[in-house]
Amino acid sequence: xxxxxxxxxxxxxxxxxxxxxxxxxxxxxxxxxxxxxxxxxxxxxxxxxxxxxxxxxxxxxxxxxxxxxxxxxxxxxxxxxxxxxxxxxxxxxxxxxxxxxxxxxxxxxxxxxxx
Amino acid sequence: xxxxxxxxxxxxxxxxxxxxxxxxxxxxxxxxxxxxxxxxxxxxxxxxxxxxxxxxxxxxxxxxxxxxxxxxxxxxxxxxxxxxxxxxxxxxxxxxxxxxxxxxxxxxxxxxxxxxx
Numbered sequence: 001x002x003x004x005x006x007x008x009x010x011x012x013x014x015x016x017x018x019x020x021x022x023x024x025x026x027x028x029x030x031x032x033x034x035x036x037x038x039x040x041x042x043x044x045x046x047x048x049x050x051x052x053x054x055x056x057x058x059x060x061x062x063x064x065x066x067x068x069x070x071x072x073x074x075x076x077x078x079x080x081x082x083x084x085x086x087x088x089x090x091x092x093x094x095x096x097x098x099x100x101x102x103x104x105x106x107x108x109x110x111x112x113x114x115x
Numbered sequence: 116x117x118x119x120x121x122x123x124x125x126x127x128x129x130x131x132x133x134x135x136x137x138x139x140x141x142x143x144x145x146x147x148x149x150x151x152x153x154x155x156x157x158x159x160x161x162x163x164x165x166x167x168x169x170x171x172x173x174x175x176x177x178x179x180x181x182x183x184x185x186x187x188x189x190x191x192x193x194x195x196x197x198x199x200x201x202x203x204x205x206x207x208x209x210x211x212x213x214x215x216x217x218x219x220x221x222x223x224x225x226x227x228x229x230x231x232x
Contacts, residue, residue: 035220042206043206048219091160103165108158
């Protein structure tokens with residue numbers, strides 16, 4: 001059973017370009033979460049999605065950031081017109097519809113560098 | 116609002132000894148869960164242990180145990196018989212269930228643990 005997959009693992013963009021980060025949850029998992037980790041910091045929640053629905057986007061910046069989890073295919077975190085402050089590690093996690101403590105399984109992360 | 120506090124500076128422990136990593140939390144919800152994750156230098160997040168707020172006993176998973184003191188709002192991680200491979204960043208996290216069983220995790224800033232041979 002493959003774990004949570006994220007790609008690319010490393011992404012370099014110049015200021016003003018777009019970044020697309022992809023996340024494939026574990027098989028059978030219908031909940032996806034995106035977190036951002038700045039250097040020397042803990043993970044900060046960004047958005048929680050189920051198939052075709054955004055459940056909680058309270059951690060998403062109001063501009064330039066968007067996320068989707070379509071019926072088919074991976075979840076996508078999209079950052080438009082990237083700035084240097086967007087440089088961070090972006091982690092995706094997934095969880096099954098229900099479990100004892102609803103553990104979130106994390107992917108390996110995408111390290112975004114904005115030049 | 117939930118808050119996780121991890122204030123220890125970098126921790127050092129001798130191989131084969133035990134070490135305690137501190138975590139305090141704050142929430143107004145009586146139903147919540149506490150998690151510890153390990154992040155080695157390779158960067159992935161590895162789940163270690165979980166404690167529910169209504170669990171009667173402290174959680175244990177192999178060499179990991181959680182010293183849960185509800186009245187003090189603390190959930191310290193104890194690693195017994197430290198190994199060199201335990202050197203990593205350790206994050207305490209919390210989920211409250213007020214907003215649903217699949218709500219977000221709130222993380223602390225983490226503690227760096229270095230195991231000396």
